[in-house]
Amino acid sequence: MDxxxxxxxGSQYNQLLVRRVRDLGVYSYLIDNKNDLSTLDKxxxxxxxxxxxxxxxxxxxxxxxxxxxxxxxxxxxxxxYGMQALASYFGGKxxxxxxxxxxxxxxxxxxxSNLLEGVNNLSQVFMSHSDxxxxxxxxxxxxxxxxxxxFAGMENxxxxxxxxxxxxxxxxxxxxERIISNFLFKICGVxxxxxxxxxxxxxxxxxxxxxxxxxxxxxxxxxVDSSVCAVLxxxxxxxxxxxxxxxxxxxxxxxxxxxxxSFKNKLGxxxxxxxxxxxxxxxxxxxxxxxxxxxxxxxxFVDVFKEEAKKLDDISFLAQGTLYTDIVESGKxxxxxxxxxxxxxxxxxxxxxxxxxxxxxxxxKDEVRELGRKLGLDEAFVSRQPFPxxxxxxxxxxxxxxxxxxxVRKADVILHEEIEKAGLNKDIWQYFAVLLNTxxxxxxxxxxxxxxxxxxxxVNSIDGMTAKFYRIPFDVLEKISSRIVNExxxxxxxxxxxxSKPPSTIEFE
Ligand code: XMP
Numbered sequence: 001m002d003x004x005x006x007x008x009x010g011s012q013y014n015q016l017l018v019r020r021v022r023d024l025g026v027y028s029y030l031i032d033n034k035n036d037l038s039t040l041d042k043x044x045x046x047x048x049x050x051x052x053x054x055x056x057x058x059x060x061x062x063x064x065x066x067x068x069x070x071x072x073x074x075x076x077x078x079x080x081y082g083m084q085a086l087a088s089y090f091g092g093k094x095x096x097x098x099x100x101x102x103x104x105x106x107x108x109x110x111x112x113s114n115l116l117e118g119v120n121n122l123s124q125v126f127m128s129h130s131d132x133x134x135x136x137x138x139x140x141x142x143x144x145x146x147x148x149x150x151f152a153g154m155e156n157x158x159x160x161x162x163x164x165x166x167x168x169x170x171x172x173x174x175x176x177e178r179i180i181s182n183f184l185f186k187i188c189g190v191x192x193x194x195x196x197x198x199x200x201x202x203x204x205x206x207x208x209x210x211x212x213x214x215x216x217x218x219x220x221x222x223x224v225d226s227s228v229c230a231v232l233x234x235x236x237x238x239x240x241x242x243x244x245x246x247x248x249x250x251x252x253x254x255x256x257x258x259x260x261x262s263f264k265n266k267l268g269x270x271x272x273x274x275x276x277x278x279x280x281x282x283x284x285x286x287x288x289x290x291x292x293x294x295x296x297x298x299x300x301f302v303d304v305f306k307e308e309a310k311k312l313d314d315i316s317f318l319a320q321g322t323l324y325t326d327i328v329e330s331g332k333x334x335x336x337x338x339x340x341x342x343x344x345x346x347x348x349x350x351x352x353x354x355x356x357x358x359x360x361x362x363x364x365k366d367e368v369r370e371l372g373r374k375l376g377l378d379e380a381f382v383s384r385q386p387f388p389x390x391x392x393x394x395x396x397x398x399x400x401x402x403x404x405x406x407x408v409r410k411a412d413v414i415l416h417e418e419i420e421k422a423g424l425n426k427d428i429w430q431y432f433a434v435l436l437n438t439x440x441x442x443x444x445x446x447x448x449x450x451x452x453x454x455x456x457x458x459v460n461s462i463d464g465m466t467a468k469f470y471r472i473p474f475d476v477l478e479k480i481s482s483r484i485v486n487e488x489x490x491x492x493x494x495x496x497x498x499x500s501k502p503p504s505t506i507e508f509e
Pocket of ligand 1: 386387388389390430464504505507508509
């Protein structure tokens, strides 16, 4: 399959570069600048993009051009740091600009460059740089300029090398999509190869080839990723797939039924189900420290998984719904900083001696949701909100009991019903109820009560790493509060969390 590789120099926009290429229908992925590129299939790589990055090429320690990129004999596009690295590599001069350019800047474009064909002569771009190319290397010519930046772009037609000081991948660059499209289709000559239907067809073939007649075990949590993964693998190998769903007793209201029903009745996939809730609740009894709760749940999950895996004969593969972003965020897919180490079933494969199968590891979350829809999962299932591995144990402050689980589940259902009734469900990224470890005095029907408090959390976020609290209208909050205190036993107070992340986090523990 034709591919465009993006060499990662650490820019916060490097993922966006990959996305823009994918959105134009061409397969692309990020690759570390230090990687050995000789392992890539020369027939498949049709173009190379060098990303931006936070360094200065004049700093001796900053990353350089990996000369292996020239062995592919394909067009190259340098972006921001990528342009400076190319200029320096070919003998040009890069210097620190006295006036930095950050934000939306007007640029004059020379349409005679293939890269800029059809682009407006004067257009806004997104710049973010302090270094700039002040002398072009031999054989290069300038193709665009801004007031502060004489060479906002350069090209060497003979070598098929192009470079831009600004970021075409950022939406603020008005002609960004046209420029990237020119690079892909006019310069690299790639064909659109990426539709979700093609992808499914190719993946199914690939899974069949890898697995052959062996058996695959997959832990499903009821979340989108593992469920989509199950449906995809099942399409390839049918009953050679053993999906295992462990109920840790910390699920949301009716969650186990929703998951089991979707698999059995809507998808026709047999799921191996283990209700281990009594074990989790026993071990969590009296535990109040958040990290301890998380560790207990994590360890028990592994124990139960191992135990159940032993009962299933001859399993050779362990499948996981790992996504592309999980790999990058865990610091394994590129130069960007480690943001969060994802703790799915990460430790299992080595210990259990399974071969690993991760068919979604080149996809983003929204692509997985699209895939899920194509594979026949319900919209309600596909668009479910993120739910933490430790489940409701970290939405109950203090010790976890069956009674408290009932309370928090019921309050959460009411919250969801009212948010949906108000038509806000599409506007809010994540919302849930939390049971606080605080009892207060109230009065109900002339009687004194001494009951629990429920906190309502609603946030908007892109990736969960930062979040802004959502302003639920007061009339909706009033309805939620009134229903919770009236319908949920042992609750006499509802509070609304109005903190963002940072300094708060989304979950309470
Ligand atoms: P925090 O609380 O760290 O949450 O601001 C950020 C996002 O991650 C989810 N979350 C988890 N997801 N395992 C998960 O798979 C976990 O242990 C976990 N803890 C938090 C949380 O719901 C939010 O979307």
